[in-house]
Amino acid sequence: MLHPPAPAPARVFSSAERRALYDVIAARRDVRDEFLPDPIAPDRLRRILEAGHAAPSVGHMQPWNFILIRDPAQKHRIASAFAAANDEAAEMFPEERQSTYRSLKLEGIRKAPLNIAVTCDRTRGGKVVLGRTHNRDMDLYSTVCAVQNMWLAARAEGIGMGWVSIFRPDDLRAILGLPDHVEIVAYLCLGHVSELFDRPELAARGWRQTLPLDSLIMTDRWEPAGA
Numbered sequence: 032m033l034h035p036p037a038p039a040p041a042r043v044f045s046s047a048e049r050r051a052l053y054d055v056i057a058a059r060r061d062v063r064d065e066f067l068p069d070p071i072a073p074d075r076l077r078r079i080l081e082a083g084h085a086a087p088s089v090g091h092m093q094p095w096n097f098i099l100i101r102d103p104a105q106k107h108r109i110a111s112a113f114a115a116a117n118d119e120a121a122e123m124f125p126e127e128r129q130s131t132y133r134s135l136k137l138e139g140i141r142k143a144p145l146n147i148a149v150t151c152d153r154t155r156g157g158k159v160v161l162g163r164t165h166n167r168d169m170d171l172y173s174t175v176c177a178v179q180n181m182w183l184a185a186r187a188e189g190i191g192m193g194w195v196s197i198f199r200p201d202d203l204r205a206i207l208g209l210p211d212h213v214e215i216v217a218y219l220c221l222g223h224v225s226e227l228f229d230r231p232e233l234a235a236r237g238w239r240q241t242l243p244l245d246s247l248i249m250t251d252r253w254e255p256a257g258a
């Protein structure tokens with residue numbers, strides 16, 4: 032007779048191991064401009080992708096794919112799509128912020144030796160997926176979990192990663208040749224880094240400051256501001 036599989040004892044991490052995890056979380060940065068041209072060694076890239084693939088996903092759907100982009104011509108098309116969208120984006124901010132916005136470097140598409148498009152196949156796992164029955168976007172959220180795992184793994188490997196989202200989605204879909212049932216979730220730039228900011232670059236450059244954690248914690252239900 033077959034017995035259902037039982038869980039194994041949970042591994043306990045030492046304080047040094049815990050510290051290492053929190054250090055990586057704190058030292059992770061969004062990288063735009065600090066990329067070096069050196070290629071990423073295949074074993075490092077593999078570990079970063081494995082970290083992504085180890086992410087939680089709704090119903091264990093694993094809806095992600097990882098499109099590895101190194102071709103300069105393809106990067107050029109994507110950088111042009113970014114430039115078009117970025118011009119439109121600049122216009123959307125109040126006039127007094129537009130020059131600051133234009134001074135920010137917001138992508139490393141050509142400078143980073145590797146770009147990765149992380150996609151979500153919305154049909155994977157069939158029509159009904161455990162946990163997604165009433166919340167259709169859980170597959171997209173799952174894919175974001177994969178991206179965050181990659182971001183942390185990359186930092187631990189000494190690889191910088193930046194997320195670029197300033198695109199008209201249809202431009203990027205066409206360039207990547209995505210079928211209708213596949214969404215682009217993240218466009219990532221990866222490479223070794225020379226330097227890193229010790230806090231978010233947007234905060235360091237005065238665009239937007241980091242909010243204090245205690246101002247964000249609520250108890251039992253939504254607390255209206257000033258209550």
Ligand SMILES: Cc1cc2c(cc1C)N(C[C@H](O)[C@H](O)[C@H](O)COP(=O)(O)O)c1[nH]c(=O)[nH]c(=O)c1N2
Nearest residue numbers: 059060061063136137138194195196197231232233
């Ligand atoms: C979904 C999503 C999308 C984007 C980003 C992040 C995320 C989560 N970020 C990076 C973002 O600006 C950055 O994470 C914050 O400023 C905080 O900085 P650190 O990530 O802590 O360095 C980002 N940065 C950028 O320069 N261009 C971009 O298009 C985007 N898009």
